[in-house]
Amino acid sequence: MGLLEGKRALIVGVASNRSIAWGIAKAMRREGADLAFTYQNEKLRERVESFAAELDSGITVPCDVASDEQIQAAFDHIDDYWDSLDILVHSIAFAPREQLEGSYLESVTREGFLMAHEISSYSFTALGDAARPMMKGRNGAMLTLSYIGAVRAMPNYNVMGVAKASLEANVRYMAASLGPEGIRVNAISAGPIRTLAASGISGLRDFLAYVEKAAPLRRNVTIDEVGNVAAFLCSDYASAVTGEITYVDCGYNAIGAAF
Numbered sequence: 001m002g003l004l005e006g007k008r009a010l011i012v013g014v015a016s017n018r019s020i021a022w023g024i025a026k027a028m029r030r031e032g033a034d035l036a037f038t039y040q041n042e043k044l045r046e047r048v049e050s051f052a053a054e055l056d057s058g059i060t061v062p063c064d065v066a067s068d069e070q071i072q073a074a075f076d077h078i079d080d081y082w083d084s085l086d087i088l089v090h091s092i093a094f095a096p097r098e099q100l101e102g103s104y105l106e107s108v109t110r111e112g113f114l115m116a117h118e119i120s121s122y123s124f125t126a127l128g129d130a131a132r133p134m135m136k137g138r139n140g141a142m143l144t145l146s147y148i149g150a151v152r153a154m155p156n157y158n159v160m161g162v163a164k165a166s167l168e169a170n171v172r173y174m175a176a177s178l179g180p181e182g183i184r185v186n187a188i189s190a191g192p193i194r195t196l197a198a199s200g201i202s203g204l205r206d207f208l209a210y211v212e213k214a215a216p217l218r219r220n221v222t223i224d225e226v227g228n229v230a231a232f233l234c235s236d237y238a239s240a241v242t243g244e245i246t247y248v249d250c251g252y253n254a255i256g257a258a259f
């Protein structure tokens, strides 16, 4: 029997077959979960509909997390199909492109800072709060995606690193707030992966090559490996794990310098 048999998961953040959210969705489906998906905008609708169909799901709803109305409408919509929810996966981040290159203080702006924090951290709070009523009394689990730039200064990651630090603190405060309702809240801190959000980042190719040399496992992580850990963290096997940041990065975070 699968780890997630009988559970219902809402997946936020599929944009392509390289998305980390797609790796998570595949693993969760394999483990028996029923899935629903949101898509950011009309441009992504058809693509997400066909990804959903591939995993036997007919539930796809629009949700741009910049809008409170769209977040509420998305959960109203899910509520039409499902009377309860077990799992929320938040796999989205955004900062204006020009924030992600050059020296931090030379690129950061008030607007870029606010946008990065709103879309990449606050949206988890907002989605979590909206999901909460449907998760009542069911061993719910929420999961988000972070990056080592939250806890170490990394070249070019800049304000996104500051927003990920906020997201990781958010995980702890949400865990404290939702724990009494039986809802667990965790993050996976993934190693670098070539996804849409990572493509076009200057120096990504060199960085992937560097991790391949430096990480204890001497390679990069895949979306399927992130998916497997996500399925575990959202399963009842992880029933005592909450407020935790789990690295899925081939061990990169454990080293201080390349050997």
Ligand code: NAD
Pocket (backbone or CB within 6 Å): 012, 013, 014, 015, 016, 018, 019, 020, 021, 039, 040, 063, 064, 065, 066, 090, 091, 092, 093, 094, 119, 145, 146, 147, 148, 189, 190, 191, 192, 193, 194, 195, 196, 197, 198
């Ligand atoms: P991706 O481009 O496949 O996914 C990013 C998603 O964010 C897209 O689906 C996009 O539609 C969504 N999004 C952005 N703004 C939105 C908004 N306003 N409303 C709704 N959705 C919005 O890239 P990915 O790499 O799979 O990113 C997913 C998560 O993983 C992000 O939080 C990212 O920071 C994190 N992460 C990525 C890596 C990496 O190297 N790719 C490493 C660690 C963590």
Ligand code: 0WE
Pocket (backbone or CB within 6 Å): 093, 094, 095, 096, 097, 100, 147, 155, 156, 157, 160, 192, 193, 196, 197, 198, 201, 204
């Ligand atoms: O979290 C991320 C990327 C998030 C992201 C990506 C983009 C690209 C397109 C947020 N906002 C935008 N805005 C855009 O306009 N990662 C962990 C992947 C990533 O991003 C980097 C990295 C890595 C790794 C940026 C600089 C250096 C390394």
